Amino acid sequence: MPFNSALFLFIFAPLTAAINFWLPSGIRNVFLLLASLAFYTWGEPKFVAIALAASIFDSACASLMERTCSSRTRTWLLAFGISANLGLLLYCKYLAFFVESLQLIVGQLGLPRPEILLPLGISFIVFEKITYLVDVYRKVSPPARTVVDYLLFVFLFPKLLAGPILKFHEMRAQIERHVVTMDDVETGAFRFALGLAKKVLIADLIAEIADQIFNAPAAQIGFAESWLGAICFAVQIYFDFSAYSDMAIGLARMLGFRLRENFNQPYLAFGFGDFWRRWHISLSTWIRDYLYIPLGGNRGSATRVFINLWICFLASGLWHGANWTFVIWGAFHGIFVSADHAGLARYARQYLPRAVGIGVTALLVTLGWVLFRSSTFSQALVLFEAMASPGKTSSVQLTFETDSLIALAIGLVMSFTPADLVKALTERFAARFWPNLGQAAILLLSVWSFGRVFVSTFKPFIYFRF
Amino acid sequence: MKRLFRRPALLILIGLTLMPGAAIVAGAFPSLSLGRLTEAKLGGVTQAAPLPAWSPSAFLSGQFQKETALWLNERMGKPREIMIRLNNGVGYWMGRSFNPNVLIGRDGVLFPENYVREWCNPAKRRNRGEPQAATIARVRDLVETSGRTFVLIFSPSKPAIYPEYLWPACQGDSPTRYFNQLKEALQKYRINIVDGNEIMKRAKTTESLSLFARDGLHWTEQGASYVVDAVMTSVESQMKKPLRHLKIKDIKVNDRPVPADEDLGDLLNLPFRLMPYPSTHVTFEVDTEPESPRILMVGTSFSWALLDLIGRQRLSDDVTFYFYFSRIARFAEGQPQSSEQSFAAEGDLSSALKKADVVLLEVNEANIFSQHIESFAKALAKLKP
Numbered sequence: 008m009p010f011n012s013a014l015f016l017f018i019f020a021p022l023t024a025a026i027n028f029w030l031p032s033g034i035r036n037v038f039l040l041l042a043s044l045a046f047y048t049w050g051e052p053k054f055v056a057i058a059l060a061a062s063i064f065d066s067a068c069a070s071l072m073e074r075t076c077s078s079r080t081r082t083w084l085l086a087f088g089i090s091a092n093l094g095l096l097l098y099c100k101y102l103a104f105f106v107e108s109l110q111l112i113v114g115q116l117g118l119p120r121p122e123i124l125l126p127l128g129i130s131f132i133v134f135e136k137i138t139y140l141v142d143v144y145r146k147v148s149p150p151a152r153t154v155v156d157y158l159l160f161v162f163l164f165p166k167l168l169a170g171p172i173l174k175f176h177e178m179r180a181q182i183e184r185h186v187v188t189m190d191d192v193e194t195g196a197f198r199f200a201l202g203l204a205k206k207v208l209i210a211d212l213i214a215e216i217a218d219q220i221f222n223a224p225a226a227q228i229g230f231a232e233s234w235l236g237a238i239c240f241a242v243q244i245y246f247d248f249s250a251y252s253d254m255a256i257g258l259a260r261m262l263g264f265r266l267r268e269n270f271n272q273p274y275l276a277f278g279f280g281d282f283w284r285r286w287h288i289s290l291s292t293w294i295r296d297y298l299y300i301p302l303g304g305n306r307g308s309a310t311r312v313f314i315n316l317w318i319c320f321l322a323s324g325l326w327h328g329a330n331w332t333f334v335i336w337g338a339f340h341g342i343f344v345s346a347d348h349a350g351l352a353r354y355a356r357q358y359l360p361r362a363v364g365i366g367v368t369a370l371l372v373t374l375g376w377v378l379f380r381s382s383t384f385s386q387a388l389v390l391f392e393a394m395a396s397p398g399k400t401s402s403v404q405l406t407f408e409t410d411s412l413i414a415l416a417i418g419l420v421m422s423f424t425p426a427d428l429v430k431a432l433t434e435r436f437a438a439r440f441w442p443n444l445g446q447a448a449i450l451l452l453s454v455w456s457f458g459r460v461f462v463s464t465f466k467p468f469i470y471f472r473f
Numbered sequence: 474m475k476r477l478f479r480r481p482a483l484l485i486l487i488g489l490t491l492m493p494g495a496a497i498v499a500g501a502f503p504s505l506s507l508g509r510l511t512e513a514k515l516g517g518v519t520q521a522a523p524l525p526a527w528s529p530s531a532f533l534s535g536q537f538q539k540e541t542a543l544w545l546n547e548r549m550g551k552p553r554e555i556m557i558r559l560n561n562g563v564g565y566w567m568g569r570s571f572n573p574n575v576l577i578g579r580d581g582v583l584f585p586e587n588y589v590r591e592w593c594n595p596a597k598r599r600n601r602g603e604p605q606a607a608t609i610a611r612v613r614d615l616v617e618t619s620g621r622t623f624v625l626i627f628s629p630s631k632p633a634i635y636p637e638y639l640w641p642a643c644q645g646d647s648p649t650r651y652f653n654q655l656k657e658a659l660q661k662y663r664i665n666i667v668d669g670n671e672i673m674k675r676a677k678t679t680e681s682l683s684l685f686a687r688d689g690l691h692w693t694e695q696g697a698s699y700v701v702d703a704v705m706t707s708v709e710s711q712m713k714k715p716l717r718h719l720k721i722k723d724i725k726v727n728d729r730p731v732p733a734d735e736d737l738g739d740l741l742n743l744p745f746r747l748m749p750y751p752s753t754h755v756t757f758e759v760d761t762e763p764e765s766p767r768i769l770m771v772g773t774s775f776s777w778a779l780l781d782l783i784g785r786q787r788l789s790d791d792v793t794f795y796f797y798f799s800r801i802a803r804f805a806e807g808q809p810q811s812s813e814q815s816f817a818a819e820g821d822l823s824s825a826l827k828k829a830d831v832v833l834l835e836v837n838e839a840n841i842f843s844q845h846i847e848s849f850a851k852a853l854a855k856l857k858p
Contacts, residue, residue: 013549014542017493052533189476193483200486406641410567446482453489458560461553462571464546467517469574469585469690469736469774 008049009168010254011207011460019046020199023164024261028187036159036182039262043164047127050168054099054126061095062161064088065136069143069150069157081144088140096133099126104329128168130326134293135161139175141297148176156182165258169251171269171289174296178264185263195260197449202253204452207459210246212414213239219405221380225389229401233393240380241373242418245273248287274372274422277364278352279343282372290326294319309349316348317341327379332387336378343371369423489552496550513554516739517572522547558744565743572740581748582638583737584631585690591839592632593643595650602654605841608850609834610662615853616832622711622766623832624704625659627652628775629670629692630839631685634677652838665711667703669775670838682726686734687750690774693734695724695753697778704779705788708766708831715763717788723756733777759786767791769825771798771818771849772835779835784809793825798845798852819852826856 008015023042030038048055068088072081097105102123139157142148151157160178220228220236228236252269259266269289276282283291295304302315317338324337343351355364374391381387393399437444477484492510500511525531525540532538546553561571570577576584609625616623636645646653652670659666673684673692676699684696692700702719709716728749738747768789770776773796780794784804792804795818802811826832836846 008538012542013493013546013553017490017549018497018545021487021490021494049538050535052535189480189483193480196483196486404641408567408569410564410569413567443482450482450485450489453486454556455560455563457489457493458556458558461546461549461557462560464543465515465519465557465742466573467515467519467740467742469517469740 008046010251010258011203011456013460013464016203016457016460020258024192024258027262028192032184032186035185035263036155039164040155040159040162043159043162043167046164047162047167051127053124054129057095058126058129058132058161059158061092062136062158063154064091065139066151066154066157069140072140072143073150085140085144089137092133092136092140096129099123099129101325101329108331131166131168131170131172132161134172134290134297134326135175137297138173138293142174142176148179151175151179152183163259163264165255165262165264166266169248169255170287171252171255171266172293173266173289174293177267181264187261187263191260191263195257195262197257197446198260199254199257200449200453200456202250202255202257203456203460204449205246205253206250207456208452209414209418210243210250211459212408212411213243213246213418215411216407216415217243217380219407221382221386223403223405225381225386225393227401227403228390228393229399230393230397232401232405233390236380236390237373237377237394238419239415241274241369241376242415242422244376244379245270245422246418272422272426274369275365275425276368276372277361278347278355278368279340279371280347280352282368283340283344290323294323298322312348313345316345320344330382332378332381332384335384335387336375339375339378365423492552493549496552497545497548500548500550509551511548511550513550515554515557516742517574554742555744558742561742562744565741570741572742575737575740576639578638578640580638581687581750582635583688583741584639585737588630588690588839589632589639589643591651592630592636592645593639595647596654599649599654601651601842602656602658605655605846606658606662608846609659609836610664612834612846612850612853613662613664615850615856619826619856621769621826621829621832622708623834624665624667624707624711626667626700626704626772626779626833626835627669628700628773628835628837629673630837631690633670633838634673635683635685651841655841665707667700667707669700672699672703682751682753686730686752688730688738688747689734689736691733691736692775692778693753694731694778694782695721695755697775698755698757698782701779701782701788704833712766712830717759717761717763717765719782719786719788720758720760721755722758725754725756726751727754728752757782757786759788761787765789765791766830767828768793768831768833769829770794770833770835771845772833773797773837773840773843773845775837776835777802779833780804781809789831791828793821793829795821795845795849797843798848819848822852823856826853 008019010016010020019042023039027035027039027042044055044059047058051058065088068084072084075081075084139151139160143150151160156179159182160173160175163173166173217236217239220232221240249270256266256268267289269287271285271288273282273286276285299315299319302318303311304315305312307315320337320341321334322337323340324333324335327333327336355367359367374394377390377394378384378387381390433445441447477487496510499505499508522543523540525537525544527537531540557571564571565577568577570583574586576586576589578584613623613625632639632645636642639645656668669692673696676684676696680695682695684693684699685691686693691697698719698721705716705718728751730750730752731754734752735747741747765787766789768783768791770780770783770792772779772794776794776796780792780802783789784792785807787807789804790806794802794804796802798818799815800812801814801817801821802809804810834846834849836843
């Protein structure tokens with residue numbers, strides 16, 4: 008049930024939020040767990056039993072870890088639990104990729120390509136389950152008070168499909184006791200509505216341009232169009248992903264949970280290190296806390312640190328998808344993050360104006376998005392070639408709707424305008440004319456967004472032939 | 474609740490979110506008399522979503538969930554209609570049609586997407602004209618063997634007549650276009666053809682106003698009248714007796730198109746009426762002294778205008794029309810009758826053909842493979858000689 012579907016917007020979400028608000032706090036968790044399981048089962052009826060069983064397995068592992076005094080046993084339980092979770096992820100998401108890649112390297116082995124449907128949200132679910140096991144192992148947090156609490160942590164529906172990735176120790180207190188106030192409902196509702204507008208009125212429109220360009224034969228794309236496609240995808244992916252985060256954070260707030268922000272104006276980053284402190288923050292902090300630090304982090308020789316960074320970024324790339332383009336994209340970011348770590352960021356900040364540093368970072372990140380969006384590495388190379396050939400014109404006809412171009416312009420302005428400047432201007436304007444200007448604007452956008460959601464399934468004809 | 478009322482914006486947002494669900498509830502309980510909430514008046518037709526059928530396999534495959542979502546969506550009534558129209562209105566002002574079946578061309582001229590696709594894209598296969606020409610020739614032979622006069626009518630396609638309004642523009646009219654393949658193949662069969670495409674192109678050079686409605690899929694009454702006149706001329710020359718003809722007595726121009734000329738506009742489902750444009754309203758005169766043949770016509774939606782002119786203007790006092798060789802409409806002495814019953818034509822054909830003097834087969838140039846041609850041919854072949 009996607010957030011931008013009529014069934015979710017007008018039936019599931021309002022019903023769940025209303026019932027949750029009025030329920031006594033003692034049974035809220037049970038209700039929310041049932042609602043979350045219903046949400047997940049609706050979209051993923053085949054996998055839900057496996058996800059539930061795996062979660063109960065984690066819960067058992069964590070309980071055993073807590074009860075045993077032997078550090079060896081605890082380590083074995085942790086290793087077993089993480090292996091089981093990663094094994095599930097590897098099987099569901101990467102088996103076909105590994106088989107194909109193996110055959111590419113060693114030649115045809117006659118192995119059939121496994122056809123495994125990727126379960127919804129599995130990448131997020133597995134990472135969150137790992138945080139639970141590690142937090143209990145590290146004694147950062149005791150195990151969940153009850154199995155219901157733990158299952159709610161795993162299946163809480165606002166963040167189930169596309170994050171943010173939660174860490175158990177950050178959520179534990181809220182799961183055990185969360186209060187819903189009218190402020191929470193109001194703030195959450197308007198945050199959700201803003202996210203919905205970002206998704207259906209901006210991201211989806213820009214996607215039409217990006218998709219046209221990336222779906223056309225790469226060799227037929229010219230200089231201007233290749234840059235347009237790269238920029239469009241850069242804006243699209245930011246608005247799409249941050250919109251989902253807005254909706255998740257808004258929904259969670261309406262239910263009484265406060266989730267961390269997942270984006271912080273990433274295109275205003277100065278350097279790649281800064282970019283990853285602003286982009287998909289929940290993933291980058293997960294990688295830092297549960298992969299980079301266990302590998303040794305910043306401790307050890309410079310070579311060791313670079314290896315650790317590389318492992319992390321390759322893993323990050325692979326996490327995004329089972330394709331070599333994602334791995335290469337991860338390596339691309341790994342190069343620049345390592346360079347920052349080696350002193351490039353310090354040097355750049357000292358000698359480059361901030362605007363230039365931001366511009367160069369955004370440009371390099373955009374080039375990275377070409378790798379991310381391309382379906383093959385060769386497609387990306389052909390597009391890079393076009394981007395480096397100012398004289399090359401397109402030989403394929405592309406048409407762009409006016410509203411898509413307007414959405415792109417708005418997206419670019421919003422991506423590069425500091426949020427505090429926008430906030431200051433809005434507050435000054437609103438204070439002078441109308442205090443509720445922001446909310447009124449979101450209301451209008453909501454009606455528009457709702458209409459956009461409805462039209463996606465309404466395509467009438469003049470008449471039926473018979 | 475008091476806390477909620479102190480937050481009007483939140484109250485409005487909650488209200489907006491609950492309205493579609495309320496429409497579903499109102500629809501489920503008619504005794505609540507909230508008909509206004511449940512009735513959505515959206516232009517165009519869609520396949521009604523069937524009641525979702527639960528079964529474990531349907532649920533596991535996701536089919537039940539898809540059906541449920543569509544079914545509930547349809548029941549969200551007036552709130553859904555308003556939101557769709559508002560979205561479409563904003564989109565229209567930015568040049569976008571939210572109905573993929575309708576394209577917005579230059580100067581706001583609307584085009585049906587499938588006709589534009591046919592016009593702009595070269596045909597993929599050659600040698601498609603001959604089999605269809607042979608079928609049409611078979612129809613002609615069966616009709617003429619039964620002692621009736623036969624005329625084949627080609628109705629035109631809007632992009633073919635007004636390609637200058639297409640946006641983006643395209644070359645169109647490729648030599649391998651199926652219509653061109655068919656015309657070439659028909660040459661050897663010597664069928665009496667009234668080519669609406671050629672007639673409209675000629676008329677376009679002398680008429681200042683459009684012969685296709687700006688917001689419509691079909692020709693205007695004026696556009697259709699040229700083809701009707703050509704048909705009567707062709708029938709007259711075959712029957713070798715004077716027949717009634719249409720003469721344009723007067724043309725009034727105003728900005729109020731007839732509803733039939735706004736069908737594409739209706740499909741856009743906008744919250745406002747489209748900008749007015751000059752629409753012709755023609756008054757005809759017909760000398761009713763000459764004979765009026767009894768006509769059986771088989772055709773597409775373009776034939777409705779032909780039927781209206783022939784029947785209402787009494788060019789024929791007895792016209793039977795088979796819409797896609799399925800539904801039946803008639804004009805008897807200027808009075809229309811039509812039936813919504815589908816697939817009724819075959820059962821009616823024997824009696825209709827017996828009393829007809831003339832058989833007209835109308836085919837649109839954008840869809841020469843329409844099933845009604847083959848269905849008519851098969852039904853004719855089944856009739857006892």
